[in-house]
Amino acid sequence: MIDTISFRRNLPVGAVGHRALGWWGMWMLIATEAALFAYLLFSYFYLLSQSQNIGLPATPPSLRLALPNTFILIGSSLILWWGERGMRRGRMMRQLAALGLALALGVIFMAVQGEEWRNKTFSITEHAYGSLYFTVTGFHMLHVLGGALMLAALFVWTALGHFNAERNAPITIGALYWHFVDAVWLTIFGSFYLYPYLL
Template sequence: MVDALVTDAPLPVGSAGRNSTAWFGMLCLIATEGSLFAYLLFSYAYFGAQNSADWLPTLHPSFKYGLPGTLVLFSSSATIWWSERGMKRGARGQHLIGLIATILLGLTFIVLELLDWRDKGFSLSSRAYGSFYFTITGFHLLHVIVGVSVLMVVLGWSLAGYFTQRRHMHVTISGVYWHFVDVVWIFVFSTFFLAPYVIAL
């Protein structure tokens, strides 16, 4: 009988490539959450189609916080992509810098969104538009908070040396989720900030 080979090398962390169950789990999560956002935005559009433009609080919403928040999220997509690229190339410093930058940009977006809420002249229960606005943007903000929390965990694991060039599926999965959050914001921003200007034409 051949004796078992015993080594002191650490066991691999996670699957290599897209054979991980977590990868397919994330795709299912994105499909589910994407459908929910689609239902919410469709409900808003349907309700708006049943009413005249005067149901909107203003036909010219302010871009004071919405536009900077959008630029921040777009920038964060670039930094998380750069971070993952660094991990794939074995450039640990690039990976960590990109990850930290993404987290900081995510926190910046959260602050900007809260400031935008503070400046609104309506509340969740004051009118139908307010209910839609705070429900949809609040649901998106919750996803951003979850995304930032996940990235913080990934950062901790990265600092602990859990990932390698070959095994870094958690980095990829967290990046995919973050891109999803950014894509959803494009639709939310277009609905609440850009569409009223089109209606006013």
């Protein structure tokens, strides 16, 4: 008797359900990265508590680029959440559109942040404030870049039909990271852009 083996044309991508091993791994990554940003922001507030002479700009920072950029990043998270909801109902084109829009908004955020850096009147080596500002926002930019690459990969895999309403753990995991990146930006924005108005 000859045993026959049937091959599936489309192999599954990832585990079923958003509590897959990668989901827990992403939470561990987020915990370590959150600790990094907590240490960096602690340094900023510690120096402010010790001395007002750390190089704070004479006038509070302009919100001309930073405020719209904040709304761009928040919008990208909301769009990604909207796509996830559609994906769970089997609307994969909606998920594909959401991934594409979130990715585009992430790229726009990075471009605007680059312009923000270019317009700064201080450098990373000028004083403690400049050093902390460029270090913290620079680390955040690297996280946005990593998230954008993740969204690009998910976009391609979604377009190739690797996901469906039941098998979509990588999308949920990638979205979790993107929401984390957005939450970190809100703390950075509050610390470096809004807090100086209170001093």
